Amino acid sequence: MFAADAAAVPVRGGTLSLFAQPEPPSLVNALTPHVASQYVGGKIFQGLLGFDPQLRAVPVLARSWRASADALTYTFELQPGVRWHDGQPFGAQDVVVTLKEIAPQALPRTKVTFDKYVASIDASGPLQVTIRLKKPYAGLINLLGSGLLPILPAHLYQGKDPRSNPANQHPVGTGPFVFREWKRGAYIRVARNPDYWKKGLPYLDGIVFNVVPDAAARSIAFERGQIHALRAGDVDYADIARLAKLPGVEITTQGWELFTGMAFLELNQREPPFDNVLVRQAVLHALDRQFIVDRIFFGYGKVANGPFVSSSPFYDPNVPRFAYDPERARALIRQSGVDVGKFPLVLINGEKGGAWERVAEYTQQALGQAGFRLRVQTTDAAGWYARVANWDFDLSYNFLFQNADPDFGVAPLYRIDGISKGSPFGNVEGYRNPQADALWDAAALDTDPAARRARYAQLQTTLANDAAIANIFEMVNPTVYRRNVHNLLRTATSVNDSLEDTWIG
Numbered sequence: 391m392f393a394a395d396a397a398a399v400p401v402r403g404g405t406l407s408l409f410a411q412p413e414p415p416s417l418v419n420a421l422t423p424h425v426a427s428q429y430v431g432g433k434i435f436q437g438l439l440g441f442d443p444q445l446r447a448v449p450v451l452a453r454s455w456r457a458s459a460d461a462l463t464y465t466f467e468l469q470p471g472v473r474w475h476d477g478q479p480f481g482a483q484d485v486v487v488t489l490k491e492i493a494p495q496a497l498p499r500t501k502v503t504f505d506k507y508v509a510s511i512d513a514s515g516p517l518q519v520t521i522r523l524k525k526p527y528a529g530l531i532n533l534l535g536s537g538l539l540p541i542l543p544a545h546l547y548q549g550k551d552p553r554s555n556p557a558n559q560h561p562v563g564t565g566p567f568v569f570r571e572w573k574r575g576a577y578i579r580v581a582r583n584p585d586y587w588k589k590g591l592p593y594l595d596g597i598v599f600n601v602v603p604d605a606a607a608r609s610i611a612f613e614r615g616q617i618h619a620l621r622a623g624d625v626d627y628a629d630i631a632r633l634a635k636l637p638g639v640e641i642t643t644q645g646w647e648l649f650t651g652m653a654f655l656e657l658n659q660r661e662p663p664f665d666n667v668l669v670r671q672a673v674l675h676a677l678d679r680q681f682i683v684d685r686i687f688f689g690y691g692k693v694a695n696g697p698f699v700s701s702s703p704f705y706d707p708n709v710p711r712f713a714y715d716p717e718r719a720r721a722l723i724r725q726s727g728v729d730v731g732k733f734p735l736v737l738i739n740g741e742k743g744g745a746w747e748r749v750a751e752y753t754q755q756a757l758g759q760a761g762f763r764l765r766v767q768t769t770d771a772a773g774w775y776a777r778v779a780n781w782d783f784d785l786s787y788n789f790l791f792q793n794a795d796p797d798f799g800v801a802p803l804y805r806i807d808g809i810s811k812g813s814p815f816g817n818v819e820g821y822r823n824p825q826a827d828a829l830w831d832a833a834a835l836d837t838d839p840a841a842r843r844a845r846y847a848q849l850q851t852t853l854a855n856d857a858a859i860a861n862i863f864e865m866v867n868p869t870v871y872r873r874n875v876h877n878l879l880r881t882a883t884s885v886n887d888s889l890e891d892t893w894i895g
Contacts, residue, residue: 398876400593401895406875407617408885409608409624410578410599412741415772417561417569417578420488420540421496421552423815425789425886426771428537429621430599432886433580434475435542435563438466438485439535441648441882447535448881451480451564452519461526468517472587474543475562475569482513487544489521492552498816499802503533506834525835529795536648537883553812566592566890576601586890593893605743609633612870618894619871619878621885627688627745634870641870645879649791649886650699651865653691655753656778656786657857660820663733663762664784668726670857674712675719676760677753683863686748690868694861696850697800699792701864703839706847710854719760735764735784740774749787778814789865790815796846797834804858805830821858 410430416422419431438452452466472480490511494501507527514520521530533539541564546557561569564587567580578599582592600617602608609625611617612633625633634641657664657673664670683691692700696709723730739750750766757764764785769777778786792799802808805827808817829849836842853859869885871878874894881887 398895400876400891400893402593402893403595404894406594406597406619406889406892406894408597408599408619409617409621410601411608411621411624412771413575413601414578415775416558417572418542418558419537420492420542421558422775423497423538423813424771424775425791428886430578430580431540431561431563432537432565432883433567433597433888434561434565434569435540436565436888437534437537437540438468439531440537440887441535443644443647443880443882445647445882447531450535451485451541452534455531461528462523464521464523464530465514466519466521468519469587470517472564473585474545474564475583476543477585478543478545480541480543480564481516482519483548484541484544485519486511486513487548488541489539492542492547493539496552496812497538498810498813499798499808500533500539501810502802502805502807502816503527503529503798505807526837527797527834529798532795533798537886566888567594567597570596574601588890592888592890594889597889603742605629615872618875619869619885621869622690622865622867623741623744623746625744625870627686627690630688630690630868630870634868638873639870640873641868642879643866643868645869645882646867646884647882649867649882649884650701651789651791651867652694652697652699653787653789653862653865654694655860655862656783656788656819657860658781658784658819660781663726663728663730663735664819666726666728667856668722669728669730670860671712672719672722672726672760673757673860674857675715675722676756677860677862678714678756679862680714682749682752686745686752687863690866691863692866694863696854697804697859697861698796698846698850699864702792702796704796704843704846706843706850708847709850712854712857716756716759723761730760730762733763733784735762737764737766737785737787738774738777738783739766739768739787740771742768742770746787753785753787775814778818780811781818781820783818786814786818787862788814797830801830801834804853819859821856823852823856823858826852826856826858 414426419427440450453469455466509522509524566586568583570579570581572578581596605626609629679693698705754764833845877891
């Protein structure tokens with residue numbers, strides 16, 4: 391997987407067996423940035439850039455790029471000789487349509503960023519794209535390399551509603567693997583792209599993503615050698631240490647350098663009782679977040695303090711903290727004057743079995759002790775996505791990778807202009823604070839790092855005191871894999887990457 395793999399001679403052929411857990415709501419990850427969609431879609435679709443483990447931008451569909459002296463114009467030279475899986479040539483128009491037309495419709499937080507910073511996106515040549523900015527935006531390269539903006543074929547998507555496009559049912563990308571079959575509830579199959587633009591790749595004949603709803607059955611399948619690798623969440627966290635000790639098996643937390651996830655509980659603030667800030671603060675005091683990390687995720691995490699992960703260069707260690715204190719939770723509810731028990735609340739859970747369902751059940755118990763009347767409703771990933779994206783929830787657990795600059799990776803969860811139906815990864819809770827928005831705006835424009843840190847520190851205090859989102863824990867992502875699987879984690883975007891040079895031998 392790492393340095394030792396470089397000396398080994400790759401073996402061609404073989405089919406990699408993985409899990410699709412949960413079964414993705416869509417395979418077109420440009421439209422559905424759910425982690426399950428990114429996992430499968432990352433083999434079919436590609437973006438302009440990627441990141442190596444040292445978080446340096448590397449070429450993908452863009453072979454080179456340059457910025458003007460004033461940092462307002464970026465020019466991208468595209469790879470020649472690339473073809474879509476249906477044989478059509480890839481070119482600048484595909485990039486323009488994806489970034490200018492499709493992404494703003496499908497991805498609310500991308501739309502917020504583009505509206506704020508991007509003046510124009512043009513095809514300045516058949517294989518050249520020019521992006522002009524309204525003002526300097528240091529996060530542009532991070533955004534384009536984050537895995538969140540794979541390019542879609544203009545000849546299939548231009549001028550059409552991207553969400554209802556029939557092309558979504560048979561994805562056509564430029565990646566190393568071609569979509570072959572999706573038997574719902576059973577498996578997703580992709581096959582080697584014989585015309586891949588990187589000659590000699592991929593090594594694998596194909597990949598099968600197996601849909602196995604039961605966590606215990608997934609663990610047994612790995613034990614029996616039927617599965618080559620496990621991501622975080624593929625099996626019960628209680629089983630990870632045991633499975634990692636099997637003969638011929640390794641475990642690592644490397645390969646997720648770009649993806650520092652924050653797990654949080656969203657509280658719909660449009661109606662009582664969560665329109666009251668004291669009630670929201672009470673929720674944080676009612677939840678034993680260390681228990682969640684230690685007993686449900688078996689140590690693969692770190693209790694969150696505020697909206698930024700602690701690895702962020704802008705994290706403020708002095709952010710207000712809401713320690714586990716059930717009596718304080720009940721006191722805040724009394725102080726609020728809200729009879730929280732009269733509201734029948736539903737927590738939407740998008741995964742049956744495993745850690746997330748147990749977190750939901752624990753939350754039901756803990757908030758019940760504080761006086762809330764709460765039940766858990768479990769659905770599949772597609773159902774969860776639709777409910778949360780359309781604000782049809784009272785509470786919901788979610789997590790988001792805080793990749794890239796905070797202005798893109800965090801801000802859309804809290805900004806007023808992030809309130810938009812269609813995606814569960816924006817301001818779905820309905821938090822509104824114009825003063826906080828002003829701080830986001832000012833911090834994004836600060837060119838002095840110290841001034842920017844100070845602005846973000848003020849912002850973190852504001853968001854924490856407002857309990858805008860109940861941030862629960864920072865995620866740590868283990869990958870368990872068999873030693874005969876090589877080059878599994880070669881970039882900073884984990885197993886969500888293309889696996890173009892992964893091989894079995």
